Amino acid sequence: MAGSDARERTALIVTVLNEASTIDALLGSIAEQRLAPDEVIIADGGSSDGTLEVLRAWSERIPLRVLEAPDANIARGRNIAIGATTAEVIAVTDAGVRLQADWLQRFRERLTPDVDVVGGFFRADARSVFEQALGATTLPDVTDVKPGQFLPSSRSVLFRRGAWERVGGYPEWLDYCEDLVFDLALRRAGCRFSFAPEAIAWFRPRSRLRAFFRQYFLYARGDGKADLWRLRHAIRYATYALALAILLKFRSVTWLLGLGVAAYTRRPYQRLNLRGLTQGEVAMAVGLVPVIRLTGDVAKMLGYPVGVLWRLRRK
Numbered sequence: 001m002a003g004s005d006a007r008e009r010t011a012l013i014v015t016v017l018n019e020a021s022t023i024d025a026l027l028g029s030i031a032e033q034r035l036a037p038d039e040v041i042i043a044d045g046g047s048s049d050g051t052l053e054v055l056r057a058w059s060e061r062i063p064l065r066v067l068e069a070p071d072a073n074i075a076r077g078r079n080i081a082i083g084a085t086t087a088e089v090i091a092v093t094d095a096g097v098r099l100q101a102d103w104l105q106r107f108r109e110r111l112t113p114d115v116d117v118v119g120g121f122f123r124a125d126a127r128s129v130f131e132q133a134l135g136a137t138t139l140p141d142v143t144d145v146k147p148g149q150f151l152p153s154s155r156s157v158l159f160r161r162g163a164w165e166r167v168g169g170y171p172e173w174l175d176y177c178e179d180l181v182f183d184l185a186l187r188r189a190g191c192r193f194s195f196a197p198e199a200i201a202w203f204r205p206r207s208r209l210r211a212f213f214r215q216y217f218l219y220a221r222g223d224g225k226a227d228l229w230r231l232r233h234a235i236r237y238a239t240y241a242l243a244l245a246i247l248l249k250f251r252s253v254t255w256l257l258g259l260g261v262a263a264y265t266r267r268p269y270q271r272l273n274l275r276g277l278t279q280g281e282v283a284m285a286v287g288l289v290p291v292i293r294l295t296g297d298v299a300k301m302l303g304y305p306v307g308v309l310w311r312l313r314r315k
Contacts, residue, residue: 011040012040014092016043017045027064031061040065075169082161103201106199116162116163117159117163130288136269139271152193156200167182220304
């Protein structure tokens, strides 16, 4: 149990920037944890919207420390927060989520002596038909996860301090995809992973198509900067190039493209929960899935070369 021994103390760390309108939900879910963290450390990257005032108002309800780190990116903020605690167990989440009441408890149940890192899970906390379709299109279901290969998002992960120290912390040179690079470094260092699908962080998808496009552009730019997933990106470019060639040259067989689209969207449709929606909302959700797929792919294809160019110039 957290707090039963100095070596088992658990710190929950978060980075924030201008989250005054969303941070109450996260802090409330931290206060309701069945197994409370020994301390909560939040690194603020220079908020100007009243986030700091909201955080300070919570300092009497949870064991909260707020660190001001102007201009720190997410990786730097996490490293600052972890460096400020002596806890041997570190739980990490993000602003913009709310934690299930047994989130930390489920993590600690999986943290056996032969485990260094426990990956949690996250689900869409949709507030609209668009967000519901976006969540189904972009977020995996737990049945999609192969535990032995899973690279946990740092919106829901727990690890031993020694593992963080072994790899030199989060990569501060990277502004996006820093958690994937951190995960890969942990694996290369021989850290032992476990998967806790019950440790759920509820994550709200982007509420507008434009915001989603920007998010995936930045994710892909991070891939390019970190030299991640070369083959995956190459396959995407090749697939769209082939589809465009077929469309332009063989218009009579465009039905093949229809089959391809159906195959490409099959899994999102399987994940799409239509219960409780009106007939019009069902039609909207079904129509949004291919639009979201295409938008995300275009964003990735535009963002990835920007990151590659940054990496080549950096050498």
